Structures are given as C-alpha cells and as structure tokens.
Amino acid sequence: MPINKIVASFDEAVADIPDGATIMIGGFGTVASTPTCLLEALARKGVKNITTVSNTTGFGSDVWRLLGYKFSEDMDVLVRNGLVKKAIVAAPVSTVYQNNFEKLLRAGKVEAEMVPQGTLAERIRAGKAGLGGVYVPTGVGTIVEKGKEKKVINGKTYLLELPLTADFALIKAHKGDRWGNLVYRRTSRTFNATMAGAAKVTIAEVDEIVELGQLDPEAIITPGVYVDRVIERPKDVKVDDRPISQEALDSQAKTKARGSA
C-alpha cells in the first residue's frame, strides 16, 4: 500500500494528543515560523496540563495581527486558554513587554524550565539522535549549572545536559510530500527542522503539499522518516502573501482608538 502521511484536517491531525502530553513547538518565535493552524486546532481540542518545549512562549495574536499577519496565533493561544502546565524554553518572557505566560508565571500558575537556546537545540538533537546526553560548555559558572554533572575534558569544563524528547512535535515547513519529506523557507527553518523526529509523533504543517518526486532530493532538509503526518494550510492563502495592508491598517486604527479611550 502506498505510504500516505497526509491528513485531511488540522483537527484530525491533533485528535489523539492527550492531556498531560509533552509537545515540542517549532519555530523561532516569529509567527511565520510557527505551526499556527496546528496550535489553533490543539487549543480548540482543549487538552490540559501539557508540557511544551519551544524557543519562546508566544507574543500573542494581537501583536501579529497588528503587524498584518493572516495566521496570527503562536504558542500564546495554548497559554491563554489554559492548556500549559510547564514550559521548557529558552526565552520564557519578552524583554519588551509582559506576555500572558509571564503573567501566569508570576501568579504561580505555570512553571518554566529555562534552557540556553543552543543547549535547547542540542538536547533536542540528542533526543532525536538517540544519545544519552551531551557535554556543553554553556552555563558553566552560572545558575544553569545547578544540579548538573560537571566534567573536565581536555582542560575545559562542561556540563552534562540530558536529551529532550516529546510525545508530539508540531512543526511548520514550506513544502512536504506524502512520504513526509520537507523543505523550509529561509529563516523559518530554525527549530522546526531541529525538532522533526525528536518526538514519538511529528506533525508538519506545510504551505503546500507536492507530489512525491517534486522536491529536489538534494534540497530536502528533513527526510520523511522523521515525519508522521503532513497537513496543508488553507489554499486561499498564498505562500508569498505579504501582510495585508488593509487589515493591518484596520487593526492599527482599532488599537489607536483603544489607546485613546
């Protein structure tokens, strides 16, 4: 029987994610690199007590809508709807404004385990690659070394960092085929490609599904073996869509009105 990892709807793609699951969320923190439609579907499903693994905890759709994005949800949609119990994250809070995660963190309603960004990437890779951990120089002499094994290798001090795996990885790619082969677009590759294969089930949200054989074998970034499900974004939105100026203008006008009220 032909392999077919393509699923028909976003709700179907996340249907078997249970309460208490550990979920990797791809992207850097920019909404363009985020599996927005998968996150919306998960929020609709409304599971509880999840642990997330991600670079940031989300700016929130208001911010992105103001910048003119059609798909404007990031991890904040899980945070503000009360799905998240704990975040394993490089940047839990924003330096420029207080996001919903920070509010909940200060109120003691969520937990955060902060991991330096490169260590986060390396722990995920270790999980994906079947390693028992990695010795990293990052964090030596800082708060990060607390409780970790230290080892001197060739005269330099390292910390043992343990692998990260998850039940599900939700990632965003540019194009995918029915085998799950993926290519990304520009800086939207980031943690998406790093996380592919680091979870028991990897689900890829793509701009476009193409026929098997249409992706250049030399250019495929994520081999399909890492990917379990592929789901295409609604067709009415083109990959190259710029932020829609009218929507952005309307949104800006609304914000201004709110500000002066």
Add this chain to the structure above:
Amino acid sequence: MSDKFKDKFRLDRQTMALRVAKEFQDGDYVNLGIGIPVLASNYVPAGREVVFHSENGVMGFGEVHTAGEGDPDFVNAGGQAVTIIPGTCFFDHHESFSIVRGGHLDISVMGGLQVSEKGDLANWLVPERQIGTIGGAMDLAVGAKKLIIAMNHVTKDNQPRIVKKCSYELTAVECVKLVVTDIAVIEVTKKGMVLKEFAPSWTPAEVQEVTEPKLIVAPDCKEIEL
C-alpha cells in the same frame, strides 16, 4: 558614586556602534545582539568584507527593510526583516548553535548589565524584574573567539557597570575581551583591565572614578578615534 559627571559628553548609541564596528576585520564572521550591537552592521569599515550570522539560522544577510516591507520568512534574531545577498545561507537551530558554540564566529557583540575585572558577564537578568530570559546569550558568550560588550558605563543611578565582581546573575565567566562604553574602550587582559581609549572631554582619571576595578592605563591610551 557621585553624579558630578552627569553633564559631561557621552557617545550616543550610533557612535558606540561605529566604534564597535572598527573592531571588524576583513573576512570576520560576526554575530550582533539586539540593541546597540545590531546598529554596528551599518558601519563596517570600507574595504572589509564581513559576514553576519543570526542565531535564528542565517549566515550572510544584507540591510534591514523599512517597516512593512520584506519577507516574513526572512528575519534577523530581533525579528526585523532583512535582505538576501549573494552568499546568503540558511540552516536550522542545531547547526546555528554549532556555529556559535563551536568557536566558528570571530566576533560576538552583545549588550551588558555588568562586566567584571576578570571578564565575567552579567546581561540576562535585571534583578528588580526577578524573571529574565537567557535566550542565546550564554551560548554566544562562551562560543565566540572575541566577545565585545557595548553598554553604558554606569547605571541610571550612576553605579558602575564595570565592577570587581558581578552582583547580578552571570551569563558566562571570563568571556569578555573588550568593553565599548559611552565614555571608554577597555580591554580585559590577564593582568587586569586596560583603558585603551576615552571619550572626548574625559581624562583617564575621570574614567577611573566611575569604574570599580583599578584600570591599567595603556601606554598609548588616547581619545576615542572614529
């Protein structure tokens, strides 16, 4: 610490960035942090080819787009849309931090809160906020061949940021090589902190007054040249 210097001349952000950029050598691979550091990309000395890295997965990019333009799939670590240039190369996060941590970057420039005599850096947690963000700072601090910190010389209430021992949570130990402030350029050496340059209208003795550790005044110490 007194505020007797409060009306004295200080370099502005752009001028500090200009001074930082003088450190870029031909062929350097450079990562610039958010804030003053990122401004330095505009001031690469003429005739030098420098390649900029951004931790979200790109090596080699051009200017920042004006607001509302550009490609949402191509941004720098600060989220600003930037341009493709001949030679631009994309990679994932694991690769990006192999570049950072593996010592493949010649220079990393970051902002700072405190730098100690030995070159310890504190730059991720403002104590009053209690919660901070490490992000990529710890990896960049341990990984780059030369770490440059661009920051104001004193805090808003005139406390020195260049201290004997950092009181804030550390980013990394013994990592800073050069500090460019709004009044001085200071090199961190095994012998101690060496004052290389001072801002116009300042004297080495006055810089020392707002710096906690004892500064060694370089034999060729001079006014900052831009």
